[in-house]
Amino acid sequence: xxxxxxxxxxxxxxxxxxxxxxxxxxxxxxxxxxxxxxxxxxxxxxxxxxxxxxxxxxxxxxxxxxxxxxxxxxxxxxxxxxxxxxxxxxxxxxxxxxxxxxxxxxxxxxxxxxxxxxxxxxxxxxxxxxxxxxxxxxxxxxxxxxxxxxxxxxxxxxxxxxxxxxxxxxxxxxxxxxxxxxxxxxxxxxxxxxxxxxxxxxxxxxxxxxxxxxxxxxxxxxxxxxxxxxxxxxxxxxxxxxxxxxxxxxxxxxxxxxxxxxxxxxxx
Ligand code: BGC
Numbered sequence: 001x002x003x004x005x006x007x008x009x010x011x012x013x014x015x016x017x018x019x020x021x022x023x024x025x026x027x028x029x030x031x032x033x034x035x036x037x038x039x040x041x042x043x044x045x046x047x048x049x050x051x052x053x054x055x056x057x058x059x060x061x062x063x064x065x066x067x068x069x070x071x072x073x074x075x076x077x078x079x080x081x082x083x084x085x086x087x088x089x090x091x092x093x094x095x096x097x098x099x100x101x102x103x104x105x106x107x108x109x110x111x112x113x114x115x116x117x118x119x120x121x122x123x124x125x126x127x128x129x130x131x132x133x134x135x136x137x138x139x140x141x142x143x144x145x146x147x148x149x150x151x152x153x154x155x156x157x158x159x160x161x162x163x164x165x166x167x168x169x170x171x172x173x174x175x176x177x178x179x180x181x182x183x184x185x186x187x188x189x190x191x192x193x194x195x196x197x198x199x200x201x202x203x204x205x206x207x208x209x210x211x212x213x214x215x216x217x218x219x220x221x222x223x224x225x226x227x228x229x230x231x232x233x234x235x236x237x238x239x240x241x242x243x244x245x246x247x248x249x250x251x252x253x254x255x256x257x258x259x260x261x262x263x264x265x266x267x268x
Contacts, residue, residue, distance in 0.1 A: 002030075002031050002237070002238075002241075003243070004031070004238070004241040004242060004243045005031060005032045005241075006028060006031040006032045006033040006088075006089070006237065006240060006241060007031075007032030007033075008032070008140075008141055009032070009033045009034070009088035009089055009141060009142065009240075010033065010034050010035075010036075010080065010084035010085070010086060010087050010088050010089070011025075011028045011033040011034065011035050011036070011087070011088065011089035011090070011091065011240070012035075012036040012038060012076070012077075012080055012087060012089070012090050012091070012124070012128070013025045013028065013035060013036070013037065013038060013091040013093055014038040014067050014091065014092055014093050014094035014120065014124060015038065015039065015040065015067075015093045015094030015095065016035070016037040016038055016039065016046065016049055016091075016093065017037065017039035017042045017043075017045035017046035017048075017049055017062075018042065018045050018201065018202055019199070019201030019202055019203060019229060020093060020151060020196060020199055020201055020229050020232045020233075021091070021093040021094065021151075022045075022049050022229060023228070023229025023230050023231075023232055023233035024091050024093060024149075024151075024229070024232060024233045024236040024237075025037055025049055025053065025060070025091075025233075026049070026052060026053065026056075026230075026233055027230070027233030027234055027236060027237040028089065028091070028233075028236065028237050028240065029053040029056065029058035029059075029060060030056065030058070030237070031237045031240075031241065032058075033058075033088070033089060033240075034058070034059040034060065034084055035050075035053060035058070035059065035060035035061075036060070036061060036062075036063055036076070036079075036080050036083070036084075037049050037050055037053075037060055037061065037062045037063065038062075038063055038064075038065055038067070038076060038094065039062060039063075039064055040064070040065075040066055040067075040094065041064075043062065043064065046062035046064075047062055049062070050062050061083060063076050063079055063080075066116075067092075067094045067116060067120030067121075067123060067124055068115035068116050068119050068120045068123070069123075070123055073120075073123040073124055073127060074127060077127040077128075077131070081131075086131060086135055087128050087131050087132070087146065088141060088142060088146060088147065089146070089147045089149070089240045090124055090125065090128040090146070090147070090148045090149070091149045091151065091236060091240075092120070092121040092124055092125060092148065092149065092150045092151060092173075093151040094116060094117075094120055095116060095117045095120075095151060095169075095203075096112070096113065096116055096117065096203070097113065097163060097166050097203055098112055098113050098165060098166075099162055099163050099166070100162070100165075101162060102161070102162075102164050105164065105165065109165055110165045112165075113165035113166055113168075113169050114165065114168070114169050114172070117166070117169035117170070117172075117173070118169045118172045118173060118176065121150055121173055121176060122176060125148050125150075125176070125180060125191075128146060128148055129146070129148070129180070129184055129187075129189060131146070132145045132146030132184075132187065132189045133145070133184075133187050133189070136187075136188070137188050142242055143188075143242045143245045144188050144189065144190050144242070144245060145187055145188040145189050146188075146189045146190075147189070147190045147191075147192075147239070147240045148177075148180065148184075148189065148190070148191045148192075149192055149193070149194060149236055149239055149240060150173050150176070150177045150191070150192070150193040150194070151193070151194055151196070151232075152170050152173045152174060152177070152193040152194065152195045152196075152251055153166075153170040153195055153196060154195050154196070154197045154253060154255050154258050154259050155167045155170045155171075156170040156171050156173060156174040156193070156195055156251060157174075157195075157259060158258070158259065158261075173193060174193065174251060177191050177192070177193045177249070177251070178191075178249050178250075181248045181249030181250075182249060185248055185249070190244075190245070190247065190248040191248055191249060192239055192244075192247055192248060192249070192250060192251070192252065193250070193251040193252070194232060194235055194236060194239070194251070194252055194254060195251045195252065195253040195254065195255065195259070196227060196232050196253075196254055196255060197220075197221065197227060197253070197254065197255025197256055197257075197258035197259070198217055198220070198221060198226050198227060198255070198256075198258065199226070199227040199228065199229060199231070199232060200226045200227065200228055200229075201229060208226055214226065219262070220258055220262060221255070221256040221257060221258055221262070222256065222257035222258075222260055222262045222265070223256030223257050224256070225256060226256075227254065227255070227256060231254060232254060235252065235254055239252065
């Protein structure tokens with residue numbers, strides 16, 4: 001049982017049909033929030049997230065939108081307001097990888113990752129922030145006028161060869177988040193990032209699907225286990241709650257120590 005509640009708050013989670021997004025959506029719903037489950041392609045998976053939330057007594061609906069498409073994002077927010085009147089929590093989670101050696105990386109691989117991972121967070125944050133500013137604080141709901149949680153990565157600080165588009169998108173999210181936090185704080189809007197390390201989801205299945213791959217991955221994780229979507233979900237729900245009311249403009253890493261650069265533990 002949580003010591004806090006998100007009861008009465010409306011939350012939009014992008015890319016909530018699988019992986020970390022799904023874990024976050026389930027945790028927010030468990031804390032009492034009503035959810036919009038955004039997805040890009042996999043309607044069956046999004047419906048499954050909705051049905052898990054409803055079975056547990058929560059409220060949710062699925063909505064398809066490409067977060068990098070301005071008109072689709074605006075239509076999604078319009079539907080959210082139709083169903084729940086307003087928004088209290090935005091979780092910018094949708095993201096993907098299009099990995100390639102740098103010299104072979106196509107403009108399309110670069111652009112797709114920047115569009116979804118970074119521009120998508122801009123477009124959704126802008127819509128949410130407009131509504132937070134318009135509505136302001138509703139005391140009985142939350143001490144903040146709104147909360148934006150950006151899903152970043154350890155790769156906002158750890159360079160990642162073979163993934164420069166992805167690492168650049170996450171580095172961009174860091175300054176997007178901090179600059180939004182600075183500008184929006186006077187409106188009582190909190191903006192924070194979560195920096196997950198290796199979490200067991202479809203995006204990195206090749207890194208954990210065989211025992212060999214997993215052992216290799218765990219050499220990067222001092223705490224010696226792979227993370228689960230539930231780990232990130234619990235953090236996101238807490239960050240969205242008034243328990244975290246004084247946190248804005250920072251990234252909370254949740255990575256089993258990956259950002260401790262374990263390669264240096266017996267070297268350097
Ligand atoms: C990436 C994963 C990777 C993890 C740790 C995440 O941001 O999406 O593929 O396993 O970082 O390197």
